[in-house]
Each structure stands twice: as C-alpha cells, then as structure tokens.
Amino acid sequence: MASFSTVSCGVCDSQHTTTNADYWCPECDEGLCSQCLKYHSASKALRNHDIISVDNYKQLPPSIANISPYCSQHDRKFKNYCPQHEKSLVQNLKDIKLNFERVVKDRKQNLVEIQNQRQKFHDEIKQLRNKINEHLDSLEQLILQDLYAAEEKVKSQIEDFLGKLAEHTEKRDLLQTNMSAIKEYALDLQAFLGSKMVETEIKKHEIFMQSLFEDGSLHKIDLNCKIKNNLSDVLSTVTSFGSISVESSSPLVVLQTEKDKQAQIRTFHHAPPTTINDIKMTLKRKFEFTCVTGCSFSSKGDIFLVDYGKIHLLILKEDGTLHSDIPLSNPNPVDVTCIDDKTVAVSFPSSNQIQIINILTKSIESRKKTSSSCYGICYRNGHLLNCNIGTGIQKVNRSDNCSFTLIKDETLSNWSFVTTSKDKIFYTNNSDDTVTCYSLTGEKMWEYKDQSVRSPRGISVDKDSNVYIVSSGNNSILVMSSDGKQARKLLGQDDGISKPCGLQFDVKKETFIVANYYGPFLYGLC
Template sequence: MASCSTVSCCVCESQHTTTNADYWCPECDEGLCSQCLKYHNASKASRNHDVISVDNYKQLPPLIANISTYCSQHERKFQNYCSQHASVCCPLCIQSNHANCVGILSLENVIQTAKTSVLLEIIDQNLKDIKMNIERVVKDRTQNLVEIKKQKQKFHDEIKQVRNQINEHLDNLEQKILQDLHAAEDKIKSHIDDKLGKLIEHTEKLDILQTTMSALKEYASDLQTFLGSKIIETEIRKHELFMQSLYKYDSLQKIDLNCKIEEKISDLMSAVTSFGSISVESSSPLVVLQSEKDKQAQIGTLNHAPSTTFSDIKLTLKRKFEYTGVTGCSFSSTGDIFLIDHSKNRLLILNESGTLKSEILLSKNYPVDITCIDDKTVAVSFHNSDQIQIINILTKIIDSMIKTYSDSHCLCYRDGNLFSCNASIGIQRENVSGNGSSTLNKDATMSPWSFVTTSKDKIMYSNYINSTVTCCSLAGQKMWEYKDQLIRNPRGIAVDKDSNVYIASSGNNSIIVLSSDGKQARKLLGRADGIDSSFGLAFDIKKENLLVANYNGPVLYEIC
C-alpha cells in the first residue's frame, strides 16, 4: 500500500509546522491538513484538483502511489501523451524527443476516460486469462504425475512378475532396472515440480496485480489509473511471456514412462545382459492456453510466424468461391469461412477448400456483415436495421439481439464487445452480454458502408464517403488518418499480425495495404487479380490468408 505511516501536511511543513494531513492531492503530490485544504480549494491553480482522503491514499499500492505527475528529466508537469511511443511528455520532452512524432495528444483529454476505457477491461481479462491458464497447466501437470505414478506401478508389477519366474541370477539385473525406473520418475517429478513452483510464484504475483487493479480502480486518480494501467500491462506481458515460454521450450509436453521387457528373457543365462530399458517419451501437450483475445485474433496457439516487412507483402490467388451477392465475411478459430449472402438472406459456412458445411437462413432481409464471437457463436448485422443478431451456428437459433443507436451495417468483435459503424454517429461499442454501450469515436460523416476492425490497442475504420482510413485508440482518441487517391470509397478493412491494414478500395477495384503507422501505402491487387465490387475483408492470422468478399464471388488470397 502507499504508506502505513503518518502523512504530514506539506504546506504546514514548508512553514516549519508539523501537522498531520487529512487529505492528499495526487496532482500536487502532497498531503494537506483540513485548514490548508480550504486554501487549496480556493486557489485558482488548484481548485479543480481531485483531492482524496489520506485513508484512501494509503490504500494505493506503491506501484500506483509512486507515479509522479512531473517529468524527472525536465521537472515540468506532464501535459501530453505520445501515442507513437506510448509515453507521457512535458512540453520540453516534445521539443527534445517527440518533435517528429505523429499523434501527440492532450493528456487531459486522454485520461478523462481512463477509468471507463476498454483498456481496464482488457487488463482485467488478461489477469483472469493468465490465472486460468496457470490453473489449467497445474491441473494438467498434476494429472500427468498421477499417470506417471500409475505407469510406474504398472511396469513395476511387470518387472516383478517376470523376475519371479526366473532364478537368483536375475537379482542384479532386476535391481538395476528398478533403479532406472525410479530414477526416470524422479527426473520427471523434479522437472514438473520445478515448473509447478514457478507457476505458483506467478500466481502469487498475479494475485498482487489483481489487488493493485482493485485499488487502482477504487482509489487512484485518473493519471495514476492511466499510468498505472500501463505499468500493470507491462507486468502482465512478462507473465504472458512466461506462459509462452512453457510452450516454446517444450515444458508442457505430455511425459510418459515406457518399459520394454526383453523378448528372450527365458534365454537370459546365455544371451540376455540386461533386464530391459526405461525410456521417457514426450508427446504434444494436452492442455491448450486460451484467452478471449486469442479467440478473436484466431491464432490458436502461442507460436507466431516471422514478421513480413511492409515492402515484401505480396498476395497470390489461392481459391475462388462460386457464390454471388456476398457482402460480409469472417474466419472461425478453426479456419472455417463465414460468408454473408446479401441477396438470398443466408449465412454460408464453408471449409477452406470451398465445400459447403452448413447453410443458415436468416430471419431478417438483407444481411450485411458478420463477425465470429467464439467457436459456436457469430454476430450478424442487417441493412437499414438497428438490430444485431447473435446466432448459434450449431443450433441455427438466435441466442440474443442487440439494439444499436442507428443503422449498424459493419462490425467486429473483441474481448466481449462488438464494435460497429453507426451511420451518422461513429464507432459504437456494445457489450455482448448486454451490460452497456458507448460511442467511442464520433463521426457524423460515417456512412452505412464503413467497416471497422481492431488490432492490439487500436481501432481502425474506413469512411466510404470521405475516402479515408482512420486509426484511433480504444478510448476513441484519433491517432492518424490516411487519405490519398490510392484509396477511393473504401469498404472492408482487416489487419495482419503486424498491424498492417488491408483496405478494399471499391472506387478503383483494388486492395491496398497501409503500414501500421498510416504513413505508407501500396496497391496489392487490382481488377486483373480478381478484385471486383469488393465489400468486407477478413484476415486469418494463423494461416496468413486474406478473404475478399467480392459481391460477384469471394476470393481467398495468401501472403507469399
């Protein structure tokens, strides 16, 4: 916590008087007694400061309480936030280190939504995901130890049974094989116990982070919440890397004992020189690490393909699909393809080869877009409708319906929320569980055929009318906007694992790729490559495939 000792009034101390503080001003970073608080609230420079009680201040963990509002290098107050470097800046920092940065934002505007931003929800979810994965790994490793013990007992019994059928000459051989067996079990147990110990350590640290998060949300100032979130997010990344390392270095491979008894044991007096052998076999892990964002990103495992430089990105035709009237598309976590047949009011589910697996007739006319929520659920939007349907693809039944503020043609899913383009309003966030909605980015020029996607901590969307592509933070702060003759009447939008942005430029029948910072653009495909009246886009990060929803026939491309 912030402090268990007495906090003194800093104003009184400056006048050589010792008085216990009753309040704490995070912006001034000092304690105040009741009398000094009156002057503090009356002063023009500090009357708008959010003061908290000393008792609440003491509830803040050191990680949050030690966040300073002043630049340690220039001793000036932080006033801006550089989205390019994800750091707070004072005026002198901007001159010396961020003069050429794009996306310098007002810190006052950024922290206004700190406690209500999606980032806190994501951090909470990440903490839960990591703890959930640790519990699954502990359960898996414990079960493996139980199996090893049973296997050891089984082979022990076999060895004793064979040993009882032969004479005293086998005593030495029997002793050796049993020693090998015990040694193998001890080695495996030592290895797994080591991993379990580390997992327990990480669990304890995550418990502390969760306690910190609770205190942060309850007692921290907006600035502390914002900066504390970044610090906690960094700590979470360390835990995520640890979990990833378990896969990378084969720490989660299923381990089995194996014992092979010599076939010619009956001829041991003359030919057999050993009782058998003990070996340890490893197979693919039975436990799979999961999180909400992994499902949305459709990466399936913790392994990532090598990055492709922006200038090297190329797309080649992989497959054409013989369906028309298609406006929306998406991939499932298992690689299946979802297509929205706008003209026949149906949802098509195909495998990668193009074989139709299932067809769902939709209850409303003119469906537009689709996004995958999980392995059995999708969300579908409709033309001239303020309704989004949540459909179970296994039962083909509508699970629920979400009402939006206006026409919401195009949408995407992330971490329990649907992000949709609402005509004449902007980007809307709807909680799938029905726990509320909010407008993240207001844009009165947004048309029904604007599309949206997310990548890491960013939202990207196209504006069909203005021919622009905009990137903003999850809190709705604009980071960059791209507009050029290369892009005309953009519709579908998708991102790859490196946050490169793919755009369906319908005005010139082409597919354009933008760099993650919005500074570079290249044409990848044109009409000659099969692009014609394209609407939605979807990117399979695991297989690095781009699906283009051409109205006259969808096409699948792959990065080469």
C-alpha cells in the first residue's frame, strides 16, 4: 500500500516505472496517474470503480487507509462483509453525540442546582446571623439600660446625701461664727448660757455624723455586671455555624444506545405493547369514602387516600378494608405519594407546604415549604416533584429541602397533577386544558389539547407508557398514547364517574384507582 507522503501509480510500478499518482482506486487498492486512469476507466471490469483524488485519499486516518480489501495470504479480494454495519456505526455515533449532549445538559443543570443550593444556604446562614445579631443587639440594649439606670439611682442617692451634708455644713459654720462672737463680746453669763446652747447643737451634729456610719450611708457602692454563662459559653462551645456535606443520588439522565434499541425491538417482538385501543378494564371494587382527592399505592399494594373533607389520610389493605386512619394537622390536603414502606408525602396548597408523614407512628417527620400553592405531587429517586401555581413543576430534595424549578410554566393553575415514568415527566394544567410531556432534563416532548380533555387533573402511566388522565370537566377517564397523539375515553358518567380528581396506576398489579369525589373506584386491566 502506498505511503501518504508519496503515492505512486500502481500500474506504472508494475512496469518498473515510477510515476506519482493523481488518483486512488479503493477497490483496486492502488494509485493511478492521469494516463493510467484513462485505461482504467476504459476497462469494462474496472470502469464502475469509484475513483477518488489522492488528496482525498490522504485525508483518511492511517489506521483506516492501511486496511486492505485484499487477503494478504491469497491476494484475493474480500467478498463477505456486513453492509448494515456502517449504518449501525453511523447511528452509534449519532447516539454517542446525543448521549454527550444529554450528559452535558444534565451536568450543566446539576451545576445550576448546586449554585442555587449554595445561594439558598448562603441566604439562610446570613439570615440566621442577622437574627442572632438582632437578638444580641436587643439584649445589649436591655442590659445597657439597666446599667445606666443603676448608675443614675446610685448617683441620685449620693447627690441627695451630699445635699444633706451641705445643710449640716452651713449650720456648723454658723455655730463656729457664733462661738467666736460669744468668746469675743458676750458677758460671762451670756457666754455661759450661749456655750450651753452651742454645746447642744454640736451634740446634734455628732449624733448625725455617728448615724451616717450606723445606717450605711457611708458604705462604698459599686456597680457589678454578670454576663450569662450560657452566653459566654457561645465563644467556646459553638465552634461552627453548621456543616456542609455533598450527597449523590441516582442519575436523572438516561443514555441511549443501539443495543438498547435492538433489545427493545426484541422484547417488543415477544411481548407487544398494549395500545390504547387494546385496553379493557373491569371494576374490582368501589370504596365507601367521599371527598377523596388524592390517591397512591405502596410497594406492598396498600392504598393511600386523601380525605379532603374530613382532613384524614386513609390507608386501605388490598381487599379494601381500612388498615389505618391518620388525622392530618392542616386543612385542605389534596394529593399523596408513597415514598417508602414507612413514609408518604401529602400536599397542602392552602398552607404552601408538603408534609412527610410516618404512617407507622402517625406523626409528621418534616414540613417542606413550597414557593406557592402546591397541588399534585409525586416521588422519584429521593426527590419530590410538585405542581406549584404560577411557577411550574418544582423539584424538592427530600434530604436537604433544597428546591428549584425544573419546568417553568407560569400558566400552571390549581388542581394540576404530575407523574413520572422512565425518563419522562407528565403533568396536567387544569385551567389550560392541556396534558404536557417533558424529559427529565427539562426538554418539552409534546403537548395535548382537545375538547375531550376538560379541566384535567390526576395523571398516571402504565408499563407501556400509555397515559391515563382524569378529565374532571367531562366526568371521564381518558387513556392517551405515549406520543401524545391519540386519546380515547375509558370511563364516563355511565360508569359512576362523578367529580373525579386523583388517579394512580399500579404497574406491578396492573390496576388503577380513581379518586372519585363520591367514592373511589379500583379497576383492573383485562
């Protein structure tokens, strides 16, 4: 095979003549000069070969150009190869590009989440610091007021005392003046009687001075300030504001490969998916509870119902009997989703919060505030997804309560619901009469809007990605194709559907429950 620096004409070489090639024949695996190209093109056996220029040939990677179409042992052209292989490789490269784009978008989105989390915690730390400063400033003002008040009280007492001493000093000075006058000018009798009078006054002053020592008027007075021990201990015991940790959870990005497609094709070949026209169902049970708006299944098959009217969370066994009844602390609960065998999450739009409830202890484990009224909720891989009015679909991390808007939709109204399946998010917009599908990375896939869907609420997905929707405006249950192009009515008022709200599909048991306002229904596929 010719080198890339100089490519010689193979025909000329066979005739012991060295000529630089201007063209390359991949099928002959040799170069051709302009003259030999004429004979090559004139030959019936060779004229259909795809000729390329030497410059184009040099653009091939050496590892590819060095692959000869001829067998080195037999000097014969290879004949058997897979004609579809190149197409498969091209598709693989497209998949790799798509996967790279998905991973890059996922990491960038994660970076935005980290930045939002950092800002959120930064604000919380500053708010706490400001509250501590304000509290300490308030305590400082109070103790300084007490300090100045104590000083003023002592100062007033001492000044009053000095005032009394000043009065006695004036009287003493007057006695001294009188005594000098008596000695100088008074008659003996006057001097004797005057001295007795002065002696009496002096006795009074002596008694006064003695009383100052006895009544404590001359006690030394000091101000003292004792700082609270627990306040001083802050300097030694509180060594940090808190702790920062980094947690990881299952990836949200889903990679796509040609092998996965082939595996899906093989799987579907053996087990064809159920289309919306194939779906049939049978009523398994009707529950005697009213005002039910939200519903969910546990991994064990238990059924959770939200009683909007009585403000209770009902837990039913598979056979429909009541297992537990948990009173809820806030009014107007709407939706429920199962987190694990011990905990569920319930939305309370009137108080802008989601409560994590331990169904074993019947107690609230935590409360998670939402940016606005929150209605439909679902749980996936450590995160809660919820429908927030005027905001969109928000994602809340269960461990640190950090949240961000995953899908921005300012038109999202009350009584909208959300669910996830595989790598997609589905949600309803109750006032906009739409059902929308997004990827987990926030890419809009499709939106469905039709007269058959009026005031859509509850939404769920089966194993074949068929989408089940509550159309509360039509008092019906619809099933929609996974691509959002077709929809079909499954149940209506003739089946007892009246004021339906929530909906949940149990993929394992192929059953679904409708949170009907006048009594929930449990259906099974057949």
